[in-house]
Amino acid sequence: MRHHAFHPALLPLRAELYFAGACCSLATNSTDLIASVARWSAPDGSRGPAIELHVIADTAARRHVDAPMHFRGLNHLVFALISPGEFFVFDLLRRRVSGVVSPETARDAEFWSTRMVPLILGIMGVTVGIVPLHCACLDPDGEGLLLAGKSLAGKSTLAVALSKRGFALISDGWTYLARDERGELVARGISAPVKLLPDAVNHFPELRGYRSARAFNGEIAIEVDASLALNATMLCESRPRRLVLLERSQSARSRLERLSADAVREFFLASVDLMPPPLDGFAVSRAALITQLSQIECWKMRHGGSPQEAAEMIRSLYEWSLSNHVRRCAIS
Numbered sequence: 042m043r044h045h046a047f048h049p050a051l052l053p054l055r056a057e058l059y060f061a062g063a064c065c066s067l068a069t070n071s072t073d074l075i076a077s078v079a080r081w082s083a084p085d086g087s088r089g090p091a092i093e094l095h096v097i098a099d100t101a102a103r104r105h106v107d108a109p110m111h112f113r114g115l116n117h118l119v120f121a122l123i124s125p126g127e128f129f130v131f132d133l134l135r136r137r138v139s140g141v142v143s144p145e146t147a148r149d150a151e152f153w154s155t156r157m158v159p160l161i162l163g164i165m166g167v168t169v170g171i172v173p174l175h176c177a178c179l180d181p182d183g184e185g186l187l188l189a190g191k192s193l194a195g196k197s198t199l200a201v202a203l204s205k206r207g208f209a210l211i212s213d214g215w216t217y218l219a220r221d222e223r224g225e226l227v228a229r230g231i232s233a234p235v236k237l238l239p240d241a242v243n244h245f246p247e248l249r250g251y252r253s254a255r256a257f258n259g260e261i262a263i264e265v266d267a268s269l270a271l272n273a274t275m276l277c278e279s280r281p282r283r284l285v286l287l288e289r290s291q292s293a294r295s296r297l298e299r300l301s302a303d304a305v306r307e308f309f310l311a312s313v314d315l316m317p318p319p320l321d322g323f324a325v326s327r328a329a330l331i332t333q334l335s336q337i338e339c340w341k342m343r344h345g346g347s348p349q350e351a352a353e354m355i356r357s358l359y360e361w362s363l364s365n366h367v368r369r370c371a372i373s
Contacts (some may be wrong), residue, residue, distance in 0.1 A: 059083035060158050061217040061229040062278075064091040074150035080150070081158065090169045092161065093137040102126035102143040107315070117319045119164050120321055131164045131367060133320055138165060140171050160230055164216055165321045167316075172218045172330045175312060177209035178228045178279060179203050185228050185279030187216060187334075188289030188310065195348060197237050198285065202352035204273035210235075211279050213267070219332055221233055226333060229278040235271070246331040247271065271282035284339045285355060295344035295354045305335040314319055 043100050056122055058081040059065070067078065074096060105124035119131040129140035138161060163173045178202040183257040188196045188206070188288055204210045212230030221227050237245075237364035239253040241263060247270065256262045267273040286300055286308060309331045316324035335345045340358070344351045 047130065052097070057083040057087075058094070059087045061162055061166075061171065061231050062089075062219045062227070063162060063166060063171055064089050064218075065094050065096045066091045067096070069096045069098065069147075071144070071146065071147040073152075074142075076096060077148055077150040077254065079257065080154065087129070089294045090136065092165050092169060093135075094161070095137065095139045096147075097141045098144050098147040099126070099141050099355045100144060100233050102146075104143040107347075114317075116317050117307070121160065122134040124213050126367075129160075131161075132147075133165065133168050133323070136165065136168045137152055154231075155233055158235060159215060162170060162231070163215070166217060167320075167327050170219050170326065172313075172327050174216045174218055174309060175214065176228060176243075177213050178281070179208040179217040180211055180276055180279040181208045181356075183280070184283070185281035186355070186359075187228065187283060188287060194287040194289055195344070195351070197235060197349040198241055199275070199351050199355075200236065201237070201241070201267070201271055202348035203246060203355060204267065204271065206352055206356050208224040209274040209279075209348070210267055211276050220330065220333075225232065226281050226337075227278055229288060230276075232275060235267040236260070236262045238262055247305055270320045281334065282337055283358075284334070284337055286341045287323050287351075288341060288343045290343040290345040292343070295342060295346055295351050297340050297342050297358060298356060300339040300341045302335040302340075305339045308330055309334070 049068065052070055054069050054072065054075055056067040056075050056078060060080055060081050064083060064087055067304065070073065070289050111122040117132065117134040121129040121131070127146060129138055131138050168172050176187050176194045179186045179200060187327035188194050188200055200210060211228060213233065213235040217229045219227055235320055236256055237248070239261060242248045247254055248265065251263050251265055251270065253261050253263045256264060265271065268275050269324055284305060310328065313327065342351065
């Protein structure tokens with residue numbers, strides 16, 4: 042492996058980036074990379090602890106598109122091998138990501154938007170007060186709905202079905218939870234493609250013109266821009282007010298029941314990565330965010346029918362909650 046020096050003088054180009062609430066200071070030697078991440082340029086007034094991103098574009102590195110990524114962790118360091126000659130080192134204690142990529146990767150805007158930004162948030166988010174949650178997020182009318190559940194529970198297909206019933210789509214696979222300046226929860230997405238299993242065409246005929254392929258996590262899936270392929274309304278963030286934990290059922294009927302705060306907290310704490318001792322402080326703050334999330338209105342849905350049927354039940358839940366709210370306001 043070649044030796045690389047990440048001295049500031051060798052990384053003369055700078056850009057301030059912002060995604061899902063995370064500030065990121067980029068230093069690089071590649072004008073192509075600066076152009077590739079231009080969509081993430083930080084808005085005026087964005088502030089908060091920043092993640093440092095140092096990237097060298099090396100002409101000796103070669104891109105292998107089909108090469109699987111490999112990860113290793115050592116205390117506060119995470120090593121990611123993209124392909125031979127391309128790698129990243131994530132230093133959680135110093136909030137720093139250092140990497141070497143090929144010129145081809147540097148100018149691949151899709152790679153940075155759909156691969157590296159989720160990686161940076163997934164590994165480094167906890168260092169800047171962001172908790173990545175494996176769930177979808179929607180917004181029917183200014184109030185966020187989180188859809189959680191184990192793999193194959195049907196989160197993505199249900200999210201799409203709800204988007205066709207007036208729910209704006211915030212995120213599909215990963216939602217990034219944080220607190221605002223007032224300490225209130227905010228859930229954000231990064232407009233990543235919606236990833237659906239190939240059988241989703243049985244429920245959404247408009248997907249028949251799209252091919253399935255191997256996704257980033259190795260699954261065979263259809264990945265589409267939901268706003269273009271499914272005519273979904275997209276938003277960047279919402280205030281989570283309800284959570285539905287999905288569970289597949291052998292029965293064709295869907296059923297909703299209340300879910301305790303303890304059950305929600307245990308579900309999410311069991312799904313996050315363990316932190317080594319040097320990162321105990323981050324683990325504590327992450328647990329506090331999850332505990333705060335567990336205090337919102339939570340439900341469990343057992344369903345075995347179509348995503349459209351499950352979406353109708355959730356829409357009815359929102360209508361019932363709204364009518365109860367109006368009734369309570371009238372009484373008070």
